[in-house]
Amino acid sequence: MNKFIKTSLFGGLVVILPIAILGFFFKWLFTLVTDLIQPLTDYASKLYPFSEIVADVLVIVIILSTCFFVGVIARTKLGNILHQVFDDVLQKLAPGYRMVKEVVVQIFGSSESSPFANGMVARVKIFGVDCPTEVTALIVDQTQEDTYTVFMPTGPNPTSGNIYHVKKEQVVLYPNVKLDSAMRTVIACGAGSGELFSKGSKP
Numbered sequence: 001m002n003k004f005i006k007t008s009l010f011g012g013l014v015v016i017l018p019i020a021i022l023g024f025f026f027k028w029l030f031t032l033v034t035d036l037i038q039p040l041t042d043y044a045s046k047l048y049p050f051s052e053i054v055a056d057v058l059v060i061v062i063i064l065s066t067c068f069f070v071g072v073i074a075r076t077k078l079g080n081i082l083h084q085v086f087d088d089v090l091q092k093l094a095p096g097y098r099m100v101k102e103v104v105v106q107i108f109g110s111s112e113s114s115p116f117a118n119g120m121v122a123r124v125k126i127f128g129v130d131c132p133t134e135v136t137a138l139i140v141d142q143t144q145e146d147t148y149t150v151f152m153p154t155g156p157n158p159t160s161g162n163i164y165h166v167k168k169e170q171v172v173l174y175p176n177v178k179l180d181s182a183m184r185t186v187i188a189c190g191a192g193s194g195e196l197f198s199k200g201s202k203p
Contacts, residue, residue, distance in 0.1 A: 033060065121177040123197065124150050125170040136182060136193065137164070139173065155189040 034041065034056045044055040073079040119138030126135055141149040146168050153161040177196060185192045 037063070119151065119179060121174045121179060121182040122148075122150065123172045123174070124148075124152070124164070124166055126152070126164050126166060129167075129169050134172075136186060136190075138179070138182075139171070153183070153186045155186045158183045158186040 037056070037059045040059045041052060041055045044050060044058060045052060048055075050058065074083050119140050122137050122139050123134045124137045125131055125133065126137075127133055135152050137150040137152040139148050140151050140163075143149050143165060148166055148168060148171050150164050150166060150171070151161055152164060153159070174197060181196055185196050
């Protein structure tokens with residue numbers, strides 16, 4: 001009877017707790033965003049007879065639309081030139097701007113050099129071919145004909161990790177494994193790796 005109660009309680013927690021955590025996360029994110037845009041929300045509420053929640057949603061839509069149109073303009077030749085000028089000015093005025101920008105670019109994978117956009121999934125023997133220990137990693141560059149540069153993300157935060165320069169014989173490539181699938185196993189601290197690496201590999 002006690003085992004049945006414990007099993008049922010645990011099963012209920014497994015179902016409800018992730019939903020509750022996700023709900024708290026979205027509530028926290030929405031509160032954070034609405035606090036940041038509160039001056040704009042107040043201004044919109046004064047201009048139009050909207051409730052605060054409607055004004056919040058309206059401001060968020062306007063911000064997202066602005067980001068979209070700025071992105072479209074930045075893809076043009078003139079927009080790219082203006083973007084470069086704007087970047088140069090900001091880097092001089094705010095020394096930390098470049099670092100923040102690079103972090104954002106790497107996370108969203110919009111750069112051609114971003115490992116999160118183009119890195120190939122691999123298993124790497126970072127301690128040498130004679131050591132059976134392997135890590136999940138991304139191939140980010142080939143520094144020499146027989147040497148790879150790999151990025152080993154750390155769980156549960158895949159945007160942090162370590163960089164290694166290893167020989168090709170220490171690397172097993174998994175070209176059939178999608179990058180987002182590999183990142184999910186990193187976020188899950190390795191859970192799901194068995195199924196992930198059951199797909200074909202090549203040395």
